[in-house]
Each structure stands twice: as C-alpha cells, then as structure tokens.
Amino acid sequence: MRIDFDPEQFDRQGFYRLLTASVVPRPIAWVSTISAEGVANLAPHSFFNIACVAPPVLQFSAVGRKDSLRNVEETGQFVVNFAPEQLAEQINETATDFPRGVSEFDEVGVAAEPSLRVKPPRVAASPVAFECELHSTVRFGDSTVVFGRVVHAVVSQEVMTDGHPEIDKLKPLSRLGKDEWGTIGDVREISRIRHADWRGPGTRG
Ligand SMILES: Cc1cc2nc3c(=O)[nH]c(=O)nc-3n(C[C@H](O)[C@H](O)[C@H](O)COP(=O)(O)O)c2cc1C
Numbered sequence: 227m228r229i230d231f232d233p234e235q236f237d238r239q240g241f242y243r244l245l246t247a248s249v250v251p252r253p254i255a256w257v258s259t260i261s262a263e264g265v266a267n268l269a270p271h272s273f274f275n276i277a278c279v280a281p282p283v284l285q286f287s288a289v290g291r292k293d294s295l296r297n298v299e300e301t302g303q304f305v306v307n308f309a310p311e312q313l314a315e316q317i318n319e320t321a322t323d324f325p326r327g328v329s330e331f332d333e334v335g336v337a338a339e340p341s342l343r344v345k346p347p348r349v350a351a352s353p354v355a356f357e358c359e360l361h362s363t364v365r366f367g368d369s370t371v372v373f374g375r376v377v378h379a380v381v382s383q384e385v386m387t388d389g390h391p392e393i394d395k396l397k398p399l400s401r402l403g404k405d406e407w408g409t410i411g412d413v414r415e416i417s418r419i420r421h422a423d424w425r426g427p428g429t430r431g
Contacts, residue, residue, distance in 0.1 A: 270317050
C-alpha cells in the first residue's frame, strides 16, 4: 500500500517535513558572505548542489530573507566551505539566528582565512572551499535560489589522494530529516554500463 499526499492539502511545515525527510542525504554548504558594512557571516545551507560544471556553478537556497542572502545581494560574492564531520557542532552553532550585525565567525569562534578572489573569508579548518561570484537568483515563494559561478577552488593537501579529494579523508556531513545529520557510512563502487556492454539486468555479477 502507498499513501498519497497532495501538496495543496498540506500546511507549509507539513510538506517541508515530508520533503526534507525524503530528499536525503543533502550535502551541506557552509556559506560565508560579507555585508556591505564588512561584517562576515557564516551559515549552513543543505538546499545545495552543483548547477553546472562548465562553467562551474553552485547553487543554494535561502528560505526566507536570511543574512546570507542579503549579503550576496549586496556584495555579489560568497564562499561555499565544505562541511566535515569534525566541525558538526560549530556548523550547527552558526545556524543560530544571531542579529545581522553579529559575525558567526566571532560569536562561534570559527577561524577565518582570507579568500583569494572574493571578499568573504573562508573557514580555515574546512578542507575545501569554492569562491563564487553571484551569477543570478531565482525566487520561488518565500525562497531564493542563489547561483554562483566558481572563480576559485582550494583543497587541503591532507584530504587528497592521487590529486583528488578522497571521501575517507573528507568525512562529509549531510543533512537528513528532522534534526538528523548523517555521516558517510559504506562507500560502494558501481561502474557505469555502456550500451555496447549491456547484457541485460543483473548480468554483471
Ligand atoms: C544543517 C543545516 C542546514 C540548513 N540549511 C538551510 C538551507 O538550505 N536554507 C536556509 O535558508 N536555511 C538553512 N538552515 C538554517 C540556516 O542556517 C539558519 O536560518 C541561519 O540562521 C541563517 O543564517 P543567516 O541569517 O546568517 O544567513 C540550515 C540549518 C542547518 C543546521
């Protein structure tokens, strides 16, 4: 038996819970921005993904008028910092609704480092950062999807194996439903099948 849900019959919170518990696991962009006055901001966003590879474009969604969104609109720049397992507590603390003039870097005690190509600082302890210039925004109801063109990427040597970021070293966090967070768990390798090699379902041993 399957249960049907009509989004029109749900209140906002009800369908939010269904969506966020089902679209899992979501990667977490730890987004740093800076206001026109120069106050640095840091907040996690799990409505996040790659929008395009060439050119490289990342996207995240601000639900409501958050400081991160305002800062991106004011300055046209942001940094996506990778969210590793060992920084979970700090990442969660930066989701606190501090007043606009307060920097999460200072309040939570997150060490910053200068970015190379944009004004918002990077998180020094995050192993990967993508520095972005605002490409465009798209509004849906009370949410705004922010698209940013990656103008610079930086990766810590310690998480690299043979020139690539290695999953066992990155230890990514993810966001699940409710207040649940995920860690990576088992990693399987499953190679893609070219049509020329197709022998029918389940025939690759
Ligand atoms: C793991 C995690 C993921 C989150 N993802 C989002 C998101 O995708 N979009 C959003 O608007 N808020 C998200 N939030 C909530 C924001 O981080 C929170 O509202 C924060 O205060 C926004 O900060 P700002 O006003 O400084 O931008 C998330 C919170 C957590 C803990």
